[in-house]
Amino acid sequence: MKKGRLIVISGPSGVGKGTVVKGLLARDPNTWLSVSATTRAIRPSETDGVQYHFISHEQFDRMIAEGQFLEYARYVNNCYGSPLEPIEQKLAEGRDVLLEIEVQGALQIKQKRPEAITVFIAAPSFEALAARLRGRRDTDEAAIALRLETAKEEYRIAPQYDYIVVNDDIETAVADVAAILRADTLRAENHLKELSLGGN
Amino acid sequence: MKKGRLIVISGPSGVGKGTVVKGLLARDPNTWLSVSATTRAIRPSETDGVQYHFISHEQFDRMIAEGQFLEYARYVNNCYGSPLEPIEQKLAEGRDVLLEIEVQGALQIKQKRPEAITVFIAAPSFEALAARLRGRRDTDEAAIALRLETAKEEYRIAPQYDYIVVNDDIETAVADVAAILRADTLRAENHLKELSLGGN
Numbered sequence: 001m002k003k004g005r006l007i008v009i010s011g012p013s014g015v016g017k018g019t020v021v022k023g024l025l026a027r028d029p030n031t032w033l034s035v036s037a038t039t040r041a042i043r044p045s046e047t048d049g050v051q052y053h054f055i056s057h058e059q060f061d062r063m064i065a066e067g068q069f070l071e072y073a074r075y076v077n078n079c080y081g082s083p084l085e086p087i088e089q090k091l092a093e094g095r096d097v098l099l100e101i102e103v104q105g106a107l108q109i110k111q112k113r114p115e116a117i118t119v120f121i122a123a124p125s126f127e128a129l130a131a132r133l134r135g136r137r138d139t140d141e142a143a144i145a146l147r148l149e150t151a152k153e154e155y156r157i158a159p160q161y162d163y164i165v166v167n168d169d170i171e172t173a174v175a176d177v178a179a180i181l182r183a184d185t186l187r188a189e190n191h192l193k194e195l196s197l198g199g200n
Numbered sequence: 201m202k203k204g205r206l207i208v209i210s211g212p213s214g215v216g217k218g219t220v221v222k223g224l225l226a227r228d229p230n231t232w233l234s235v236s237a238t239t240r241a242i243r244p245s246e247t248d249g250v251q252y253h254f255i256s257h258e259q260f261d262r263m264i265a266e267g268q269f270l271e272y273a274r275y276v277n278n279c280y281g282s283p284l285e286p287i288e289q290k291l292a293e294g295r296d297v298l299l300e301i302e303v304q305g306a307l308q309i310k311q312k313r314p315e316a317i318t319v320f321i322a323a324p325s326f327e328a329l330a331a332r333l334r335g336r337r338d339t340d341e342a343a344i345a346l347r348l349e350t351a352k353e354e355y356r357i358a359p360q361y362d363y364i365v366v367n368d369d370i371e372t373a374v375a376d377v378a379a380i381l382r383a384d385t386l387r388a389e390n391h392l393k394e395l396s397l398g399g400n
Binding site: 120158159160161162163164165176178179180182183184186187188189 | 364386
């Protein structure tokens with residue numbers, strides 16, 4: 001069976017990564033979304049094991065030591081990591097695996113797995129990003145200022161991704177990522193083994 | 201102004217390259233189709249300067265000698281070439297240029313212009329290709345047999361293209377090439393200069 005693809009959706013906090021990911025999952029039910037582990041506090045709207053596996057700093061450090069993360073990152077005092085085992089399992093089943101992760105982790109994955117498809121989701125402008133962060137009721141102004149500073153750094157890293165998609169209109173952004181994934185399927189090097197090209 | 205892209209649509213005779221190209225032109229009026237020069241006889245349905253510039257073998261040889269072709273190929277006793285000057289002009293105007301050409305010429309272009317996007321249009325099967333060639337009333341059985349032999353050779357070259365699109369359903373094939381072109385636009389290296397990425 002053909003292995004699935006590792007697809008990394010990344011970009012600054014507040015840029016709408018989660019909405020893009022939801023759109024992609026709705027388009028292709030064969031795609032599986034990796035659930036990250038995090039040490040950050042659970043929000044009232046969240047359920048453990050759905051948005052994240054909420055774990056302690058001690059558990060997180062143990063998983064690092066045991067090599068149980070495909071990538072992990074420390075970000076604004078909290079840690080985020082992608083557990084390796086379920087990802088490998090889904091890829092082996094031929095399912096595409098989506099990772100919605102922060103910028104540090106995305107670069108780790110591209111180094112470890114050059115075949116991963118990495119997409120940086122950008123805001124149409126810095127002002128738009130600030131407005132979106134302010135729209136989140138559970139984030140205070142100090143946290144927003146820190147996130148915006150971090151975002152500036154992250155934009156400098158965007159050229160290291162394979163693709164950059166501007167999330168101005170969500171439908172367009174989802175269609176753009178879908179086009180990236182379709183085009184990847186059609187690349188001659190990926191495509192040829194599946195074709196009989198009858199007559200040879 | 202950003203230069204246009206050179207897009208090569210190629211593949212065996214009878215595979216439906218022309219129909220794919222029509223679909224692409226309808227989707228994006230900013231795309232310009234290069235009109236090839238050929239030494240082959242004009243068909244009753246054709247108009248000089250529309251499907252091809254119909255020229256003599258002497259004219260063709262003179263254009264080769266003067267370096268007036270981006271690519272040219274000898275194919276089944278006839279010559280085909282893409283006049284360079286109008287292509288350069290449209291690219292400079294920022295228009296994408298489509299080339300609907302045979303396999304020999306496509307490989308020449310990829311060597312000369314590695315940035316060109318090359319797409320091999322494949323038939324869903326060898327039998328489907330034979331049936332399509334027989335459906336052309338102005339092609340006799342001997343010519344069909346020769347084209348099928350040529351097609352076998354061409355399929356072996358398909359891995360040297362950037363992309364392979366199977367033309368089973370024409371709507372899907374056109375959408376596939378459109379996805380390839382959209383994804384190319386979104387590649388970080390192509391995309392970044394156009395983004396302000398506000399805040400830097």
